[in-house]
Amino acid sequence: MMEMKHAAEVYALTFYIHHRGDELSRQLAESFRQQAEQKGLRWCAEEPDIVVSIGGDGTLLQAFHTYFNKVDHVAFVGVHTGHLGFYADWKPHEIELLIDCMASHPKPDPHSIVEYPIVEITAESDDGSETFYALNEVTLKGIETTFVAQLNINDEKFEMFRGDGICISSPSGSTAYNKALGGAMIHPSLEAVQIAEIASINNRIYRTLGSSIVLPKHHHCDIYPEEGKRLLLSIDHIYKEYPKLRGLSVRVADVKVKFVRYRPFPFWNRVRDAFIGNESN
Numbered sequence: 001m002m003e004m005k006h007a008a009e010v011y012a013l014t015f016y017i018h019h020r021g022d023e024l025s026r027q028l029a030e031s032f033r034q035q036a037e038q039k040g041l042r043w044c045a046e047e048p049d050i051v052v053s054i055g056g057d058g059t060l061l062q063a064f065h066t067y068f069n070k071v072d073h074v075a076f077v078g079v080h081t082g083h084l085g086f087y088a089d090w091k092p093h094e095i096e097l098l099i100d101c102m103a104s105h106p107k108p109d110p111h112s113i114v115e116y117p118i119v120e121i122t123a124e125s126d127d128g129s130e131t132f133y134a135l136n137e138v139t140l141k142g143i144e145t146t147f148v149a150q151l152n153i154n155d156e157k158f159e160m161f162r163g164d165g166i167c168i169s170s171p172s173g174s175t176a177y178n179k180a181l182g183g184a185m186i187h188p189s190l191e192a193v194q195i196a197e198i199a200s201i202n203n204r205i206y207r208t209l210g211s212s213i214v215l216p217k218h219h220h221c222d223i224y225p226e227e228g229k230r231l232l233l234s235i236d237h238i239y240k241e242y243p244k245l246r247g248l249s250v251r252v253a254d255v256k257v258k259f260v261r262y263r264p265f266p267f268w269n270r271v272r273d274a275f276i277g278n279e280s281n
């Protein structure tokens, strides 16, 4: 009787798999589940300790948004079935090793978790206010006309922006869209958000800073778009039209996203491997 009670108390790590839906990712997900259950891990879609994303960075973004309401206790790990991802850094042939790591850490402990800052935005519209969280970035763009908006930093007017739009990225998202805009790569240990311009208009009449800026955690930026314009808001891979947006308030979120890190893969090595290649030349 005592032995049975003891056995019942042994905690089995719970996991869920979110995959991209293509044949390779689907097969890998099936094989992952079988092997993981054989090693004592427990499948649980409602309250997983770990969400395994199989696909690419886009798949991990989807997993993040699906499980955002449990962001305080769920940790993510990504397996890539295409090219090396920033979030999806385990290779398909390494899933046995990943399962062994999960099985040998019955509860994700602080040593196997890294936490990254995310972006918080609050959108005020005629219909009320809504708060969203982005793992990579938020963008705001005009739909039919040039995007015109006043940017305030810490409640003081900073500039009047005219152009295609504004991109606000997290440190781990700085290597995504923000990079294509000429923004800096920010190490995810820095609690910051980066505001980058998307094709600003700069001439004798209109002037913006022209460089991206990095805000620390205790600062915020408010964006007040010209009234009556159709606007497109993106939150990572999710796009929504905001016809009656009055303002957007942007800051570093109080919550962070957790990733399981069973082996070191320093951020700068990921940047090098993804954008430069690690061949010595």
Ligand code: NAD
Binding pocket: 056, 057, 058, 059, 061, 085, 086, 087, 136, 137, 172, 173, 174, 175, 176, 177, 178, 180, 236, 237
């Ligand atoms: P997608 O699948 O086309 O992904 C776009 C690319 O971005 C992929 O190669 C992916 O690996 C890469 N990526 C995603 N997150 C990254 C990160 N943090 N660091 C480095 N690379 C990263 O599109 P999706 O699945 O809809 O993904 C949405 C993401 O696409 C957005 O969050 C945005 O960052 C990115 N995006 C980039 C551009 C651009 O670079 N011009 C334009 C639009 C969107």
